[in-house]
Amino acid sequence: MDMRAPRGTYDAMPGQVERFQYIEEVFKSVAERFGYKEIRTPVFEHTELFERGVGDTTDIVQKEMYTFEDKGERNITLRPEGTSPVVRAFVEHKIYGQAAMPVKYYYKAIPIMRYERPQAGRLRQHHQFGIELFGTNDPRSDIEVIDLLNTFYEELGLKQIEVQINSVGCPKCRESHREALYDFLYDVKDELCSTCQDRLDKNPMRILDCKNPKDQELTKDAPIMIDYLCGDCSLHYQEVKKGLSLINIEYIENTRLVRGLDYYTNTAFEFCNKALSGPSNVIGGGGRYNGLIEEIGGPETPGIGFGSGLERIDLALEAEEIEVPIKDYCEVFVLIADDMAKEKALAILHNLRKSKIAADTEYTERSFRAQMKHADRLGAKYTVILGSIELEKGVVLVRNMKSGNQEEISIANIVKYFL
Template sequence: MAFQIPRGTQDILPGDSEKWQYVEQVARELCSRYGYREIRTPIFEHTELFLRGVGDTTDIVQKEMYTFEDKGGRALTLRPEGTAPVVRAFVEHKLYGSPNQPLKLYYSGPMFRYERPEAGRFRQFVQFGVEAIGSSDPAMDAEVMALAMHIYEALGLKRIRLVINSLGDLDSRRAHREALVRHFSGRIDELCADCQARLETNPLRILDCKKDRDHELMATAPSILDYLNDESRAYFEKVKHYLAMLGLPFVIDARLVRGLDYYNHTTFEIMSEAEGFGAAATLCGGGRYNGLVEEIGGPEMPGIGFALSIERLLAALEAEGVELPTDEGLDCYVAALGERAKEEAVRLVYQLRRAGLRVDQDYVGRKLKAQLKAADRLKAAFVVMIGDEELDKQIATVKEMASGEQTNVPFGELVSFFTERTRREGE
């Protein structure tokens, strides 16, 4: 029987995995520069966490979660998103007691949603996200958005757009909710079954519907911006002011509501405008979630964060033709002829690796010509050739692959020979 990968998942093979490592490392380094520290949470959590944290009226909870019962009869769910687990850890470990507030965290790892697989959308996907918990300062909102944009720009993306909105506070959303119910009630039967169900439970989710996004009722729906009270409007103005101070262009979209119930005040997305990128143009999404910490059992503490898709990030880089500097090649390839030389090669390869060099050798008994071809395929800068003659003289032949120049180097000086060149190249 030939086994195949489950639908909606993917294998990340050598050649591609280096790209993943590179973009994740860039994101980690920038997070460190902004003062964010890594947190790691379990891949599965108690289902109730997502029912309360994400919202039981969301598509994620109603349709997309991978939920199972363990042998103890407990309902567990593979995490569909990262914010609720991070906030759970924040509460459980009483991190709200830390003197360093706000607490600024980042995470990276697989998430799971039962969705229809398509380009840029998988059932197992990887998110990189940040959460800043403990500040209600609009400057914190600007910092989080600036960090997200910085990650994309540092990787070479140019055709991206920051889109923002405000969902306001509880009073603003309540007034907007009533307006939405009045707007959709008379013609709700023209919309899909999901929208009809959401009319009473969560009418804001109607604006996030993918099926009816082009219906005329969506275009004429009341704007949340018209229902912001004075406090919410002032907060949004400060967010926009800070973004302008940072020189970050943005577009306001009053229909940007995001798909999670915990958002309030600032919401945002970063979109790709690269030609041919496809319908999945949203690269990153996030927003403020004041009240979520309290909902999960902690004290009343505000928070804001974002999550970006690594898969969509790589697709956007490809769409813009950005080449990542990931294929470094080997510093040295050791080519051995004969059993005596093979033993010396094993010892030398180990010594060079311990000295910090990227080194490999032949393990399948190739002839010298084939070993040189292998070294070329592996992009080795140098090849050390060892045969009986070299062993007798204790002097290796070192070939620089780019120029073809050959140098004789005593065995005892090979490590210093390569480490010195590596040091000079790194200066």
């Protein structure tokens, strides 16, 4: 039996977890400041939700889902993506009928499972932050969503962020672009890479996003989406760009940006961290999905959101050498110098903790010196020393571990000393 964590998964151990907690706290603070409320949905859903939501031509649905049949013969899939479950909850609870629009949700470090080939920044289970904003198509809501994500990274201290945006239009203008693109690509069909040849019929727009240099050269002059936007979509896109400039968010227009999920309409965006290398430098991305809520069975409702990966954010913090504040677990270490002090030390430890002071003690019969070393390793700011000498006098020695100064404090006043 293999007792290791399965491929592409990992245990977050103390030392790592504190970094995650910090990132989560920053996200919660930013999201709630923007007026978003936390939502928690199941880690698994009916497979059909993702097939309809994410789109069955996507890689995610075609080859990356953890799908199984449960004992009740239900077809179940582990959440490969954050948006559709939130949309499902929104529809199921008929929030559209009872809440004033728009409705704003965030989710925090939720597990996402996809069957992929793992490498740096790519796992089979990773965790995402995200927000979803339902009920408005106002370009200012697009700006809010991008602003929120940008603020999140800014407050983490990330500097090397690049924002890319594009518009993928609505189904109407997308159809006319699709036709023009198909005609253009059909002529060079035989020269495209094999995966792009497959894409030609299914989803030709994805070909523009192909990283293959030869394909990029072939599609250099291909018709681009923004030239085919209808009046409404074009205006929407202009308004979004104008608003971003207004609040000083720098962005790069990437006319080839196409995201891997089918539900996007209009605004699409990605945030890269340039301190990270390779294609795994996308730490967050999202866009508008005006047809999705209807697709899941709700009324026609516009929506927009993003997802951002916890592990990649952490890699970015590391790459940019940003110090993460780490809390201290131990303020006071209670050192037992003689066995006869054990009982008194137990009471002191209890009282310190009851008074909300982080305290710890020694349970093995280690030497005085070893206990001091242990206190040092725990990062204790003070060590309370209790032995037969102190017991007789009714005091403890309080040692300041940084300065090395020690003073006698009566046992009765010890808690007060640290408050």
